[in-house]
Amino acid sequence: MGFEKIAGGITAVSGFMAAGIHCGIKKSKKDLALIYSATPATSAGVFTKNLFQAAPVLLTRERIKNKLQAIIINSGNANACTGEKGLEDARAMAAYTARALGIPEESVAVSSTGVIGEYLPMEKIIAGIKDICSCLSAEGGPQAAEAIMTTDTVPKEAAVRGKIKGLPFSVGGIAKGSGMICPNMATMLAFIGTDLQIERELLQKTLKEVVNRTFNMITVDGDTSTNDTVLLLANGQAGITIEAPGPELDTFKEALLAVSAKLAKMIVRDGEGATKVIALKIKGCPDFASGRQMAMAVLNSNLVKTAIFGKDANWGRIVTAMGYSGVDFEPSKVEVNLGHLPVARNGRGLAFSEEEALTVLEQDEIPITINLNLGTTEVEAWGTDLSYEYVRINAEYRS
Amino acid sequence: MGFEKIAGGITAVSGFMAAGIHCGIKKSKKDLALIYSATPATSAGVFTKNLFQAAPVLLTRERIKNKLQAIIINSGNANACTGEKGLEDARAMAAYTARALGIPEESVAVSSTGVIGEYLPMEKIIAGIKDICSCLSAEGGPQAAEAIMTTDTVPKEAAVRGKIKGLPFSVGGIAKGSGMICPNMATMLAFIGTDLQIERELLQKTLKEVVNRTFNMITVDGDTSTNDTVLLLANGQAGITIEAPGPELDTFKEALLAVSAKLAKMIVRDGEGATKVIALKIKGCPDFASGRQMAMAVLNSNLVKTAIFGKDANWGRIVTAMGYSGVDFEPSKVEVNLGHLPVARNGRGLAFSEEEALTVLEQDEIPITINLNLGTTEVEAWGTDLSYEYVRINAEYRS
Incomplete structure (x- = not known):
């Protein structure tokens, strides 16, 4: 393989910063995470097939058609089964994040995990968004990995580095998920970044194939949540562009497979009450x-x-x-x-x-x-x- | 409805006798049951859809095309995943039963439940068959219901009586099943009799409809065993013949539905470790x-x-x-x-x-x-x- 495992997760990749803080949805644990790319990134996503789709899933499905520059994620409340108000709240999370970062609203994706059927505590989240934007750092990956946890007992990060045409590139990500609960359900979430530049349809096709062999090959209790999301952002910071299938795309795919497989297995290993x-x-x-x-x-x-x-x-x-x-x-x-x-x-x-x-x-x-x-x-x-x-x-x- | 609940199960129906004994497959509990009809009975059956079908299922599927007069059932060993030898053993169970009862081999059905992947202890079973045929009685239903149990904690019987054209008829049965274990799996089994005479295709169609609304509407753990079987025998002792759809068939169907629903709910209520x-x-x-x-x-x-x-x-x-x-x-x-x-x-x-x-x-x-x-x-x-x-x-x- 043309790559090696490296420490860290999403912020091990050039141009990605992150942060994780406590904003008050949960009692005391971190509950708000932000991932930010220095430049707008081509995006791909794979989402839950559950007929009940949480508000942030509905919004983010649309948003990945644009280049994305930030993902705002809360844990403790899934913003699912919350109707039109839920959708407004998800849009507001993106809008406040965009304003604080000075980027277009359409370049912000939203993700939530936690209790379903309850409205988000928007005052706490809006205050949290203001705080978290000033906490962004290239070392913030572990904090973000912690802030997206629900019943997870360990944060989940993975990253690899490889070379294409002699130039270094990397792929790294964070994930959460250990079953569906809390008290209604939890969710499988993964946010992965790469510093390659990859044509959007190729990126989407590659992500889908990799998800089918990794995140879709694990099960803790067979339940598919209303919020399951895997997002992949390619920001081009490595100076390598892939626009067609071939050995370079294959190298990226292997790297993405390695990161996804590691995150997926960490989710299973952290499965609720799993001893084996x-x-x-x-x-x-x-x-x-x-x-x-x-x-x-x-x-x-x-x-x-x-x-x-x-x-x-x-x-x-x-x-x-x-x-x-x-x-x-x-x-x-x-x-x-x-x-x-x-x-x-x-x-x-x-x-x-x-x-x-x-x-x-x-x-x-x-x-x-x-x-x-x-x-x-x-x-x-x-x-x-x-x-x-x-x-x-x-x-x-x-x- | 034109029927009332009555005490007992299969032997509450005219012309049916039964017995249940210990033959040595299990340590001390009853493990061999026999159901016998005074006259050859039109038969219908619904069987597991599992691709792995136990030997007795393969045999009994064929046998229900004939009129049946006896069903020999053992618990403690499912005779599943046992290949050609398993099929020979199932045939031998039928042959020994037929000989002891003086009826044709083709009129005997066989059913098994318990451990899979092990051969039946045929010596014990053959000796048991000789014993059990002399124990048959019109009061033997409860013993048979007990002998087909595996992890069940209570025997399961149900019966109803009704009238068609002023003549009394009845439907009664026994069942077992509380999940799949023991140590490899257990099974859902039900044996139901009626003293009506019903044309074979009508009987099969009616059984299938009723099973779909009762036994197929319960689940303890979603697992379908290799041995699941529902058999229905109609022996005609009530002197009423049903040869076409109509109000008489509907009355029978209601009675069969009542018996099947009661047995199915008893199975759920006895589900492994179920508190609710x-x-x-x-x-x-x-x-x-x-x-x-x-x-x-x-x-x-x-x-x-x-x-x-x-x-x-x-x-x-x-x-x-x-x-x-x-x-x-x-x-x-x-x-x-x-x-x-x-x-x-x-x-x-x-x-x-x-x-x-x-x-x-x-x-x-x-x-x-x-x-x-x-x-x-x-x-x-x-x-x-x-x-x-x-x-x-x-x-x-x-x-």
Whole structure:
């Protein structure tokens, strides 16, 4: 690969500044983040497919058609299911940010995460926006990563540096998400920047492909929120322009994939009450879509999840989930491995050592490999176990 | 309605005998059941849609084309993922039962529930079949209901009596199922009898319709097992024959619906670790299929389930699940009621008293009513909350 991992996240990329502060939506934790690019950036976005779309999602969907220069993000309140007033509030967040930064209103995107069905405390947010604009710095990435957290237990940053035609470039981002709660739901958010200049449609297409292989391949509880958003800003500070597919775009795509995969896995690892990560590989799929569909059925099965929590080599629950996933395959060709241990062949169980299985199940990350022996496509996806702690977090949030 | 609830289950119906014994698959609990009809009965069946189909399902699917006179059922081992030998074992169970009862092999259906991926202990089962045939009695229904249990905590029976053209008839059945475990999975099984004589295609069509409104409208964890089976036997002992649609078939259908709904609700109420039943009604659906799809998305959402467990009036989680259910609807028309309490209108949250919400959430059965305001179809479905106990049962089964 033409790139190396570097420290930090969004502000590891040339021309990006950020800040994170407490403005009073939450009791005491940081709840307002700002990301700013020194120059207007070509933008791409992937948004929730939920029919209920929060107000900031509706606004930002439109705004990414413009060049973007800032993203204002609040946590603690999702501004979802809030009707016309919610949309006005989202527009006001952008307008106040634009005014404070002296940039056009249309170049500001908005994102929110937290409680749904309640109006934003706009007075606190407007005061916060004035404060945060004076806090922007090239070292502010970690503060922004912290300010977008809800039930996350750790901030999530990732960045890589590479070279194109001998010139250095970088890609870096921050993310949040550990399940949907708080008290109604939380959200998966990711904000990624690069200092490359990339033609808008190429940028959008590349982001979509990468999201499909990373953020769309993780699941904590299978719920898709009203606010899920991945934004990508390309500000051109590196002095490299990509206007057509080719090896340079491929290099960028690899870098974006590395950053997105790292952020996605951090989200899973921080999954609500998760004690283990399930790393599922399905080989021999007829195509990507059916491989993904099957992977999600297996990783969202409460019976698979509780078996992994209980360190139980329950391959029967895995094949059962495959069988009801809606994907057409031949049961008699199916192979299942738990780590290195073959547990099923030709759709039938094998005798295996429970002790050997336990050495796999005691790891923090449990590799499960399925082979459908039908095609040549391989998919990878990540999920979590289901623990008492998940139930506690989601049942007792307000008690 | 032209019928009344009566005590008992399958043996409350004229001409049906049953028995349940311990043959040694389980340590000490009953594990072998037999249902017998005095005369060959027209049969109908609805089976799991899982691509992995257990051996007894493959066999019984074929057998229901004949008139059936007996069903032999074991619990403790599902005879699933067992290949050709599993199919031979299922055939042998039918053959030994037929021989002991002096009836044709083709008139015996077979059903199994329990561990998957292991071969049946055929010696114990063959010895058990010899014993059980001599235990058959018209009072044996409760023993059979007990012998088909796996993680069920109570046996499940239901029966009704009605009149057609002044003549009495009855419908009765037994069922099991409380989630999928043991250690790989358990199963939903129901065996229902009637003393009416009904033309085979009408019987099959009626069963399918009724299953769609009852057994297919419940969910504990969304997992569909390899063995799920509903069998219906019509033995004609009541002296009434139904050969065409009309008011007589409608009367039978109502009776079958009452028995199936009662058994289905008993399964939900006995759901693994369930502390509450969620009774979900979706009004104003464009059609039945999309209403059912949405109901299952809401009832299978771990976030909805944990909220109900935690007595939290989290309507946001309900609308989120609706939004990702894949059903097309208009968010701005959506109404949600928790019990009698309106919590959302026009897709937006309402101010409501948390105290009033709590009085609803402290009930054993939580009624949630959604109105999509799109069509005239109404669906009803039942699910459970997600408790610590669910995680314990499914994580620690073998420890």
